[in-house]
Amino acid sequence: MSQIDQSLQRLQTDYVDLYIIHRWDYDTPIEETMEALNDVVKAGKARYIGASAMYAYQFQKANNIAEKNGWAKFISMQNHLNLIYREEEREMLPYCRSEKIALTPYSPMASGRLIRDRSDTTKRSTTDEAQKAKYDETADRDQLIIDRVTELAVKYDTNRVNIALGWLLQKNPVVAPVIGATKMSHIETAVGAVDFKLTQEDVLYLEEPYIPHKVIGHN
Known part of the structure; x- marks a missing residue:
């Protein structure tokens, strides 16, 4: 309760959605x-509650307990999902579809790996240990997917952001990927993906090289 009060004070608002x-x-x-989350909702300080990366059985357990007690249930899941990390398709996505829970995935462009050349380096790509833990082990195989992102961007005369986000936005029940924007241009570029549509053949072409990855981010 203390943290939500502090958040509202910093945001200068009475409640968050x-x-x-x-x-x-x-x-x-x-x-x-x-x-406790139900108390936050009852107090009018949040309209709805959501959760982030966890196992599907944990997410379902939480909602079952809330339903049993007549408490507010989670209506969204902010999970790890992108073209080179699709383990959430096994359990989390089917559960969220069945319960009409919205997905707001983080790292939709795999920390930038999906939208830049492998030879390109940034400060983040060389210093971010979390990113390396997520993607380095399967980098060679993942590169096949990244190359296909580039190939389709050339085919449609567009940017790689549209391809990566376009793939994610057609995944039911994804509603709003969380992009790591640090410049206004990042937001302006990402907005273009809302109206960009991949064909089913494109989707299958992008997905075909994928291999299973270790589950990352739940602990």
Whole structure:
């Protein structure tokens, strides 16, 4: 309750539309967490609640407990999903589709790997250890997918952002990928993907080289 009050004070607003918890708390009973979040909603400080990266069984357990007690349930999932990390398609996406829960995936462009040449380096690409842990192990195989992103961008005379985000936006129930914008131009470029449509053949072509990855980000 203290943290939501501080957030509202910093944002200079009375409430937020969506309040998202950060991953699964292994040290606190989920009953306590869901009751506390329900108190936030009842107090009018958040309209809805969401969760971020966790296992599908954990997410379902939390919502089941909330439903059992008549508490607010999670209506969104902010998970790790992009063209070179698709493990969420196994359990989380089917569950969210069945329950009409919206997805707001983070790292939609795989920390920039999907939209730049492999030879290009940035400060982040050379110093971000979390990014390396996510993608370095499968970099060679993932490059096949990245090359196809580039190929389709050339084919449609567009940018690679449109290809990467266009693929993600056609994944039901994705509604709003969380892009890591640091410049206004990043937002302006990303907005273009809303109206960009890939064919089903394009989607299959992009997905075909994918191999299973280790589950990352849930702990």
